[in-house]
Amino acid sequence: MKKLLFVALLLAGLSPAAIAAEKGSVAWDIVSGLTTEIGPRLAGTPAEARARDWAKTRLETLGFSNVVIEPFMMRGYVRGEDRARLTAPYPQPLAVTALGYSGATPDGGIEGALIYFPTLDALNATDAGALKGKIAFVDHAMKANQDGSGYGPYGAVRRKGPAIAAQKGAIGIIIRSIGTDNHRNPHTGATDFPDDVQAIPAGAVSNPDADLIARIAASGKPMRVSLTLTGQTKDALPSGNVLAELPGRDPSLPAILVACHLDSWDLGTGAVDDASGCGIVTDAALRAQQGQQALRTIRVLWAGSEELGAFGGAAYAERHGDEPHALAMESDFGADRIWRAQFKMAESNKALQDRIVAALARHGVVYATGAPYPGADVYAIADKQKLAVIALRQDGTRYFDVHHTPDDTLDKVDPAMLEQNVAMWTEVLKIVANEAGSITGE
């Protein structure tokens, strides 16, 4: 293992000295600390509030300036009891989780016929009213890929499926988890019921449970299911962002904004999603200043309430939308190896971009065309101010194995790959934070 790590580090273009340091890095300590001392930190809960206090103390200890907690209110979801059980043709328990903003069942649950749909399209094609009094099941197994692009189309089952089922009369819906593993740990995540649609109970079962349902469906035997999801949507829960700065030599220059999110889903401890991101951006910000204070201020945003509605990013844009920013970057895709970089930069910044591309290429990180998504927590400010954006893209092959599951724990973070992330971010921040010329997205 040691040898493998060594080879991985060499492949990542890092010096062997990094091997000894990997587990003692600022990044690792943040991921280990948040997962050990806080654990699950669902937006709007006391655990998220503890995480904010923890973050403020940690960022101050690390030498950041202007560390503040900026509170805001958000629409949250408080989990209750999650249970599901096939009652026919074969009684079997199912590993289930409620989706965020699910409707609530009575404490005793609901019971009904379970109607199988292979895809979201098949659900969509069903007649209105066809599901009256029934519970829908949508299959549609997600496949892993390196760029994570499957989350768009597969994730639509979770985001849109429940509202569609509700509109067709269903009293509840179960989906196959939006995930690529084969463990009995279902993947949660937020769903969306438009204002004019009454929320119905909506859950996800693990992939092995979905396989079971699919096998029974293939046999043609009618299925029935009992579903208990007692969690509640709450309209006004307290959340907040944590901000910290490393002031630049020239405070008149617009700042570099780097972000992650502090909240996590409640099933796991949010190691991969997104303590890793906070570790990466924070460690890299510090390293970019090592030896010499940077020209520009680097502002670090540990956003609250990303998982439930990206309220932290919206609150940031509202409060700081009139302050000048130069560029926004976010890390919110785990800690596996960065393999390519995407840019949104004005033509006038072509030389700057070329220098970054060259710096990353020395480490085997390639340039990728296409406009990058800035990240959920900087999307609002980047959109409002037309900021330059650099996206350092991580290998997503394993990401959806543990995403939003109980399995998102510290052991899933590879210290050597985390270190590669910090190193690539440091390369980029050293360049952009010392750029004297204007930096802009368009």
Added chain:
Amino acid sequence: MKKLLFVALLLAGLSPAAIAAEKGSVAWDIVSGLTTEIGPRLAGTPAEARARDWAKTRLETLGFSNVVIEPFMMRGYVRGEDRARLTAPYPQPLAVTALGYSGATPDGGIEGALIYFPTLDALNATDAGALKGKIAFVDHAMKANQDGSGYGPYGAVRRKGPAIAAQKGAIGIIIRSIGTDNHRNPHTGATDFPDDVQAIPAGAVSNPDADLIARIAASGKPMRVSLTLTGQTKDALPSGNVLAELPGRDPSLPAILVACHLDSWDLGTGAVDDASGCGIVTDAALRAQQGQQALRTIRVLWAGSEELGAFGGAAYAERHGDEPHALAMESDFGADRIWRAQFKMAESNKALQDRIVAALARHGVVYATGAPYPGADVYAIADKQKLAVIALRQDGTRYFDVHHTPDDTLDKVDPAMLEQNVAMWTEVLKIVANEAGSITGE
């Protein structure tokens, strides 16, 4: 994947034709059927009773004779609510399962200081009374190995740890799961409280949760835990064995006994442990008779209640201990590749053994020295009658990833490896069931 399966089958010495057939085999259908149509089938429960009926029907449909259910009573464990939560220094939920025969907590649980022991030896070395009013935690992470031999020493933490902690005054115990994975699915299994020791609540947490506890313990901060395990030990629950025969041409010759167990732990669906074993021995018994009825009768035993006390094997030996048997074999270690064979055979059977060794060697399965453990369900009869035993040993590297967890589901069974198991068993049964001379263990 198709190509990989193809290569795996070629390596296993099977013809390419097996590829098409692999998922339609008798073995596969038994594993798929039991996990889909029955699912969890804890000994002593109505689910195990349904499994017996299912087994009887299936074995009759497959053409077996003398298919009977032989009921017996056993000491069982009925699961209740399983919950655990660190309350200090950091409040965090823990993924926990009760061990079989655990003592019960009140519905509201117990709460106390959690005392860390790195090993069972460390727990053993603690003064009597040192744990008074406290809850013990035993770490001691299991490592995977090919022959599964780690289950002895590591498993001792589960089998003996709770009684030791009770004797030292503990009000409860949590152990690191006896398992080699890193998922949030704790491994259950039976523990043993001697008659003179009052049972205390005893649970296992998943490996990531044990890692968390170990990290906090390393910090030196005192820990407290809340533990709720409301399951109950029941002294007299109904279980039963299912027997079936393929009569030989010479009924006067002692039979070949092949066994598996029908019950499973309740967290998963018992695909690997031990529906696979039932599929393997049953399919192989049928194939050994294909083309020509065998000389000897092959008796198939699908034992009840193996997981809780091996009551099925004991009941079989009691009821059939006066009937002649020639040889006993059992499959109860999943369905990964058979790689070696062990024998307990009299010197007078040396030529027979050599023929079997040669037949297996053609498929790359090697001879291994040492006396084999016959298997939990044939141990009693093999011991009583000094039977010959052949043990076809499977690769155990992955076995303890899912053993006794919710993750023991159909997708964990590799159809190509299952097929290799059936093929090796068929080779052996064809030889022993057609042996006219005496077969004996000593």
